Amino acid sequence: MAGIEFYTNPMSRSQIIRWMLEEVGEPYEEHILTYGPEMKSDAYLAINPMGKVPAIRHDGKVVTECAAICAYLAEAFPEKGLAPKPEERADYYRWMFFAAGPVEQAITANSMGWVPEGPQKEGTVGFGSYERTVNAFETAFDGKDFAAGDRFTAADVYVGSQIIWGLQFGTLPKKPGFEAYAARLTDRPAYLKAKARDGELIAAMQAAEAN
Structure with missing residues (x-):
């Protein structure tokens, strides 16, 4: 096993x-x-x-x-080599958990039509507003190619998945920073291998349902 x-x-x-x-x-x-x-x-x-x-x-x-x-x-x-080096830890943890927290919350709320109205309600929710969260998220790639710096780490699997899916399904706007970042990830051999395996499983499930 x-x-x-x-x-x-x-x-x-x-x-x-x-x-x-x-x-x-x-x-x-x-x-x-x-x-x-x-x-x-x-x-x-x-x-x-x-x-x-x-x-x-x-x-x-x-x-x-x-x-x-x-x-x-x-x-x-x-x-x-997927864990952060000491000098990468700040951005690594910041953006991985920003994607898991405020970004996830903001996308869900926006998809459900939940809009905090006014500064007081924005202060109550963890993401403030969808627009503020999205704008802050794009700054993750200011001056660098990946979430933690100039090389790929585990943070890019999570952050990248949020952005790739967001662009694909329209839950994130097609901002230049997002699109350039996604393009750096989607030709990775591991990404392509994973997508191929899940694609096989989805096709098999759909075929079984059709029968």
Whole structure:
């Protein structure tokens, strides 16, 4: 059995972790879960009480939440060079968790039509406003090619996924900084390998449903 177990559904944020696993390059065992009873089963709830994917199990320990899994895998396999160097840590943690916090909240609120009205309500929510969050997010790439500096790290898997999906589905505007950054990521061999595997799984699921 592989040292990493990966609990996933290809039509989910699990695609982020598939990409991260391919960047790490270690063998892993995938467990494909369907939405509904299987994902809410007692067996899986014992792994993730939220009853959602993705999750990984490594050396007997479970890690959930995409940003946490990316950070964990980078540290678990330091020889892969995906964890931050000392001088990269500030931007690495800042932008990974900015993407996981304010950006995720702002995109969700905007998609749902939830708009904080006035300074007081903006101060109550963690992201302030969608526009302010988006503008702040674009500054992540001022003067550098990647989230933590001039090289690719695990932060780019999470931050990059947010931006690639945001541009694809229209939840983020097509700002020049976002588009240039996404273009630097989507031709990476690990990204392409992950997309191909999830594409195969999605096609198989859709074919099964059609029959």
